[in-house]
Amino acid sequence: MSYPPSNYRRAFLQFLAGSPLLTTYEAFAAEVEETLGEKLTDPSQVINIFEMEDIAREKIPPAHYGYLISGTDSDGSLHANRMGYTRFQIRPRRLVNVRNIDTSINFLGAEAGSPIFTSPVGSCGGFHKDSDIGVARATAAKNHHMILSTQASDPIEDVMAARDGKGMWFQLYSTNRWENTVAMLQRAERAGCTTVCFTIDLPSGRNVETQTLWQRVDDRFCEECHYDGKQKPMMEGLPPAGLVDPALTWDVIGRMKDATSMNVMVKGLETAEDADAAVRAGCDGIIVSNHGGRATDTGRGTIECLPEVIAAVRGRIPVMVDGGIRRGTDVFKALALGATAVGIGRPYCWGLGAFGQAGVERVLDLLDREFRITMGGSGVTSLAQLSNDYILDTGMRNPDEFTSFVP
Ligand SMILES: Cc1cc2nc3c(=O)[nH]c(=O)nc-3n(C[C@H](O)[C@H](O)[C@H](O)COP(=O)(O)O)c2cc1C
Incomplete structure (x- = not known):
C-alpha cells in the first residue's frame, strides 16, 4: 500500500489550506504553486512518467491523490500490473531500415497517430481545473484517441467539442436502472461517440485502503466532488440509481446492441473463458483490464492475462489492454503480444494534476517518443509487423528491473 507522506511540508500545506469546511481545487493549487520552487515548473523539462508522478503528488490535494493512486486491498493487482511487464523481454532485430516509422491505428471509429489511448478516469476535475476538457484538448492536439468516463x-x-472533430469513445457503467443505461447510451451516440466501452469489473464494489489512508490526512470538504445532491453530468436529469448492477450477465450485451448502434466493447475481463464469452455474446472488442488494480485484487498483471485472451479471441475482434503502462517498452510488449492498442490511466492524470492540459500533452509526448525509439531499436517500422517473435516470456517477474519506481 502507498502511505501518505507525513513530512512537514505537507503538514504546512494543509495548515495553509485553511478552512476544513470548504476547499476548492483552485485555492489549494495556488497555495501549492507558491511552495513548489524546488520542483520543475516547465512540463517540457519533465524527463519521464515517474517524474511527472512525483510533481503531481505535490500538487494534487492529498485526498484526491489517494483516490488517484489507490488500488484495492493491499494493492496487489496494482503492483502486479507494473511488475508483470518485467516477465517479458524484447528481442530486437538489427540492420533494418527504420528511417520511417508508422504508429497510426484505425479501428472501431478510432483513428489516431498513436496506439496509446487515454483510458476513462472519473472525476478528473479533482486533479486540475482543466479537467476532462483539458484531456480532450491535449489528446486532440497530440492525435491520440480518448475514452470518456461515465x-x-x-x-x-x-468534451466532444474540445476533441476538434477527432471523435471519442464513451465508457459506460450500466446502472441498476435500465432506462438510465439506455438514456446514457443514446446521449453518447448523439454526442458522436462511435464505440461504448462497457465496464464489467466492478459488480460488487471494492476495498480501497490506500485511498482511505490518504483521506485521513486530508479530511477537508471539497465542493468539486461532494456537495449534497451533486450528480456527475452524465447522470443529470436521470432518476437516482446505483452506479452498477450486480445482477448483470452476458445477455446484457445483446440488449445493449439493440439499444445503440455504437460498437460495444467490454472493459475489464482477464481470462480466456470470458474472452470467449464476449465473442459469443457479440462484443465488437475487448479491453483486458483490472481497472488499474482497482477491481478484484487477483494478483495478476493485465499484461500476464493478455496472451490467454488473445489466444481465445483468435483475431475475431480487436483486443486492447491497460494497466501499469509507464514506458514505451511496455506499449511495445503489449502490441507484440497481440493488443491492437493500449490504454493509460494514471499517467495522464499525473500530467493533468501537475500542469493541466500541458502536462497531459507532455505525458503523451514522452510515451510516444519512448515507443518510437523502441520500435526503431527493435527493427520494426509498422504496428502490423509486431508479433510474439519480438518477445521472450521468461515466465518470471524480475523485481530488480525497476530502480526508479516502487509501486
Ligand atoms: C482514479 C481512477 C478513476 C478511474 N475511473 C474509471 C471509470 O470511471 N471507468 C472505468 O471504466 N475505469 C476507470 N478507471 C480505470 C482506468 O480506465 C484504467 O483501466 C486504469 O487506470 C489503467 O491502469 P493505469 O492507471 O495503471 O494506467 C479509473 C482509474 C483510476 C486510476
Whole structure:
C-alpha cells in the first residue's frame, strides 16, 4: 500500500489550506504553486512518467491523490500490473531500415497517430481545473484517441467539442436502472461517440485502503466532488440509481446492441473463458483490464492475462489492454503480444494534476517518443509487423528491473 507522506511540508500545506469546511481545487493549487520552487515548473523539462508522478503528488490535494493512486486491498493487482511487464523481454532485430516509422491505428471509429489511448478516469476535475476538457484538448492536439468516463466531471458534449472533430469513445457503467443505461447510451451516440466501452469489473464494489489512508490526512470538504445532491453530468436529469448492477450477465450485451448502434466493447475481463464469452455474446472488442488494480485484487498483471485472451479471441475482434503502462517498452510488449492498442490511466492524470492540459500533452509526448525509439531499436517500422517473435516470456517477474519506481 502507498502511505501518505507525513513530512512537514505537507503538514504546512494543509495548515495553509485553511478552512476544513470548504476547499476548492483552485485555492489549494495556488497555495501549492507558491511552495513548489524546488520542483520543475516547465512540463517540457519533465524527463519521464515517474517524474511527472512525483510533481503531481505535490500538487494534487492529498485526498484526491489517494483516490488517484489507490488500488484495492493491499494493492496487489496494482503492483502486479507494473511488475508483470518485467516477465517479458524484447528481442530486437538489427540492420533494418527504420528511417520511417508508422504508429497510426484505425479501428472501431478510432483513428489516431498513436496506439496509446487515454483510458476513462472519473472525476478528473479533482486533479486540475482543466479537467476532462483539458484531456480532450491535449489528446486532440497530440492525435491520440480518448475514452470518456461515465463519471467524467465535464458534460460529454463539451468534451466532444474540445476533441476538434477527432471523435471519442464513451465508457459506460450500466446502472441498476435500465432506462438510465439506455438514456446514457443514446446521449453518447448523439454526442458522436462511435464505440461504448462497457465496464464489467466492478459488480460488487471494492476495498480501497490506500485511498482511505490518504483521506485521513486530508479530511477537508471539497465542493468539486461532494456537495449534497451533486450528480456527475452524465447522470443529470436521470432518476437516482446505483452506479452498477450486480445482477448483470452476458445477455446484457445483446440488449445493449439493440439499444445503440455504437460498437460495444467490454472493459475489464482477464481470462480466456470470458474472452470467449464476449465473442459469443457479440462484443465488437475487448479491453483486458483490472481497472488499474482497482477491481478484484487477483494478483495478476493485465499484461500476464493478455496472451490467454488473445489466444481465445483468435483475431475475431480487436483486443486492447491497460494497466501499469509507464514506458514505451511496455506499449511495445503489449502490441507484440497481440493488443491492437493500449490504454493509460494514471499517467495522464499525473500530467493533468501537475500542469493541466500541458502536462497531459507532455505525458503523451514522452510515451510516444519512448515507443518510437523502441520500435526503431527493435527493427520494426509498422504496428502490423509486431508479433510474439519480438518477445521472450521468461515466465518470471524480475523485481530488480525497476530502480526508479516502487509501486
Ligand atoms: C482514479 C481512477 C478513476 C478511474 N475511473 C474509471 C471509470 O470511471 N471507468 C472505468 O471504466 N475505469 C476507470 N478507471 C480505470 C482506468 O480506465 C484504467 O483501466 C486504469 O487506470 C489503467 O491502469 P493505469 O492507471 O495503471 O494506467 C479509473 C482509474 C483510476 C486510476
